């Protein structure tokens with residue numbers, strides 16, 4: 001009998017050291033439950049703090065989880081699962097946006113079903129963490145550089161996510177982004193020295209068991225996965241967008257602010273956004289200043305693309321891991337397959 005050993009299980013009732021990234025608008029209740037069912041932590045994408053969306057998806061998650069059986073526990077004797085799926089559901093928020101409206105966070109904290117964990121990304125969460133700690137909810141914070149980590153620990157992070165620039169969606173802008181392969185061990189060393197009880201997840205480019213095993217070899221306690229779990233049956237994004245990701249290579253993505261400007265998203269420095277480098281991206285990537293000054297025509301073209309599901313014009317949010325994604329399975333199957341592959345690689349390495 002062998003399971004992937006991880007310190008993560010001391011804090012969270014998981015049977016695999018994997019976490020669904022809280023992808024805004026895409027990681028709804030169904031995706032979170034599909035991951036939790038397979039033993040991972042399912043973080044709902046609370047994103048920009050849209051209260052109505054969070055109410056619907058959070059309620060959906062707990063309703064689905066209550067009906068669900070734990071398939072891993074049911075079919076596998078390799079696990080020692082005793083926790084029900086609903087103890088593996090959490091939520092994440094974009095920190096800087098909470099400064100405008102934290103009503104969704106407060107609503108979640110008022111619910112009878114408390115989240116298993118709450119994640120904060122992109123900014124200093126110190127204003128919000130005390131109210132989360134009062135409920136004894138573990139806090140996960142995403143960092144992109146080593147020099148952000150001490151502030152996040154001071155704010156109450158029990159788990160740090162080290163996000164490399166390969167990641168899909170928002171992250172550190174390209175001229176300051178770090179690669180996952182060096183960021184993870186450097187933060188692991190920093191934590192070992194300064195805060196040994198703080199756990200570490202790797203993020204950015206983990207799309208199969210090789211990535212998970214490698215992340216753990218680099219010193220992470222597990223992996224946080226976005227792109228691979230975005231391209232699944234439970235994702236809320238249109239299937240036509242997922243198909244674009246299946247067809248793309250890792251070479252086909254790029255980081256910039258193009259799609260933030262087109263979507264009226266006022267992201268602060270120093271963050272930008274990785275997506276497929278489609279026609280819209282190519283047209284504006286060297287002319288961001290011009291786009292900011294006169295966005296009207298480009299916005300019209302982009303919005304038409306969204307309405308028509310024309311992804312040469314509309315954005316497709318995936319990271320470099322897109323080149324490792326060749327199908328659109330259920331998220332439960334993805335988690336199970338990553339876990340089995342990582343476990344086999346670890347056994348072989350012993």
Ligand SMILES: Cc1cc2nc3c(=O)[nH]c(=O)nc-3n(C[C@H](O)[C@H](O)[C@H](O)COP(=O)(O)O)c2cc1C
Nearest residue numbers: 021023024121167168169204205225226227317319
């Ligand atoms: C479609 C998509 C949406 C994302 N939205 C968020 C978000 O709302 N909040 C957040 O903290 N991270 C978000 N991320 C970034 C993830 O937290 C994570 O760092 C990243 O997906 C990891 O890299 P990977 O995409 O290679 O797995 C998003 C990622 C993707 C692919």
